[in-house]
Amino acid sequence: MPFVVATLDGLRDLVLALEGLRDLGKTKRLWDYMGWLLEPVLEDFDAGNINTDQIQTQNSNVNQSGNPSNIVNHDPTQPNSPYFIGSNDNTGAMLVTHTLDANNYHSWARSLKRALRIKNKLAFIDGSLKEPADPNDPLMEHWLRCNDIVITWMQNTIAVDIKCSTTYAETAHQLWIELEQHFAQQNTPRIFEIKQAISMLLQNEKPVSVYLSKFKTLLDELMNYEAVPNCSCGSSKIVIQNQQRDWVIKFLMGLNDSYKGIKAQILLIKPFPILNEVYSIIQQEEKMREISTEGSSHESMALLARGSFKEKGKKILKGGIDTTAHFAKFQGIHLKDVSKQIQTNQFALIVKFLAI
Known part of the structure; x- marks a missing residue:
């Protein structure tokens, strides 16, 4: 377990110290345990199977995270390493479909973080994978290459008028922080716009699925600004329930008057359903109406055709043909x-x- 101490020299010093304590008849149980723990590491070191430079880099990351289980594989040849660059990781890649502008930072940031997590490069923007302190570190070149690739990916998804201000960013983490400071703080005007759009949103001639999609898009963006904080006391559960009830009521208010009956039934359901459950009920009602309309149309066409055929026959008989x-x-x-x-x-x- 090389993460116990900073270097393997420190391991050997620890073993020598414990040997001295054992000679004095003290801490025998501690020595037995540490000897069993460290013996395979020392054997590998003596056999030349351990790269001390790599161990030191891993130990520095463990010290930063404070959790040995979070050790990152730094071998650039391994696909699970953040330093690995695949054949599709080119500088022209577009990780997200929409570009960053002055009004969509939160949705852009959410999409980009998801894309970088898939690429195993999220550590370059959140600051968890820092630049090696030693310029001669064998991982320095790999870190610089990955950092430049992530910066380029970010710039590819930024609007032209914003991109010019990101040209001189040295690290992906620095660029990420700057963009957050510039665009994430303008909350109040955007919250006003979103809530106004929700209150004015109506179904009209749109299918229920399209109406829900627009409604849900506005809600998701609003939640980026007004997320409910986690609370172990249970109070947040009540806040979330009230929030979900408000969403359902606003969704029902935007439906057409033809759903007046089903809306009244939904409001009487206990426990009160969430938005997805209400959408399922409304969608089933919409499908039933479509089926009923199609059946009535076919029946009307059949009656019309029969009446036309009989009328023509009568004219033939009366005309003396x-x-x-x-x-x-x-x-x-x-x-x-x-x-x-x-x-x-x-x-x-x-x-x-x-x-x-």
């Missing part, structure tokens, strides 16, 4: 073959039906 010849022409058969159908009463039945 030779029904036998007319029927033969309508069916595309020869007149001489009609007599055979008359004998079987098929034609007579049709004429009777038309006369009704």
Whole structure:
């Protein structure tokens, strides 16, 4: 376990000190435990299987994080290392689809952090992976390359009028902090715009799915500004429940008046449903209406066609037209073959039906 002390020289000094204590008959149990713990490390060191420079870098990161389980693999050849650069990690990559402007910092930052986490480069913007202190550190060049790539990725997703102010950023962490300071503090005007847009949002001719999508987009952005803090006392649970109830009420207020009945039923449900559950109920109602409308339309078309056919038949009979010849022409058969159908009463039945 090389993270116990700063260097392997320190390990050997510790072993010598414990040997002296053992000779004095003290701390025998401590020596037995430490000897069992450190013996394989010393054997690997004597065999030349351990790179002391790499261990020192790992130890410095452990000291910064305070948690040995968070040791990062610094081998640039390993895909799980933040220093690893894959074939698709080129400087022209666009990690997010929308560019940063003066009004969308929070959504942009959220998308970019998710993309950098996938690339295993999030540590370069949050400051957890710092530049090596020793200029001769073998990881220095790898750190500089990854830092420059992350800066380029960030600049690729920034609007042109903002990008010019980021040209001289030395580190990705510095650029991230500057952008946050410039754009994350302008909260109040944007909160006003979002709440106003929510209050004015109506379904109108839009399907329920489109209406919900716009409504949810505004809510998600609002939550970036007004997130409910975590609390172990349980008070935050009540705040979250009230917040979710307000969302549902605002969503129902924007629905068309044709959903008035189902809205009244939802307001009586106990316990009060969340937004996703309400959307599911409204969507089912919308589908049922579509099915009912399609059935009524098909029935109306059938009745219309039948009425038209009967009316045409009546006109034929009243006009004194030779029904036998007319029927033969309508069916595309020869007149001489009609007599055979008359004998079987098929034609007579049709004429009777038309006369009704």
